[in-house]
Amino acid sequence: MTPLAAAKAYGAAQSQALKGVGGGDGPEAAQGPGFADLVRNAINDVTQTSKAAETQIAAQVAGKAELIDVVTAISAAEASLETVMAVRDQVIAAYQEIMRMPI
Structure with missing residues (x-):
């Protein structure tokens, strides 16, 4: 696994987690x-x-x-x-x- 692939996977997981917490993906969404x-x-x-x-x-x-x-x-x-x-x-x-x- 390359560092870029790991960074993309981390970013995808983080965006999914933020969507689950705040219900949105904008700056007003609740931050984890x-x-x-x-x-x-x-x-x-x-x-x-x-x-x-x-x-x-x-x-x-x-x-x-x-x-x-x-x-x-x-x-x-x-x-x-x-x-x-x-x-x-x-x-x-x-x-x-x-x-x-x-x-």
């Missing part, structure tokens, strides 16, 4: 969350899953949690972190692609 909000939510999700994993680890050390719960929490935190890192890598690649474009 922006990119910064999506990134902020993703970072908050990673933080929460990491804290949950730390809590499970502490509970395991104290003898109050099962090992499977700790492993599950750590796996969830790892998956969230890998997702954010993949998005970060794609954003950086898109930025570099834009910077290489001739004016």
Whole structure:
């Protein structure tokens, strides 16, 4: 998939979402969350899953949690972190692609 195809797919999905939320596609239509909000939510999700994993680890050390719960929490935190890192890598690649474009 090329960056242009991904951008078109994202634009189509966003316009469909905005039509569903606001009922129109003009500037007066209700706006959904922006990119910064999506990134902020993703970072908050990673933080929460990491804290949950730390809590499970502490509970395991104290003898109050099962090992499977700790492993599950750590796996969830790892998956969230890998997702954010993949998005970060794609954003950086898109930025570099834009910077290489001739004016």
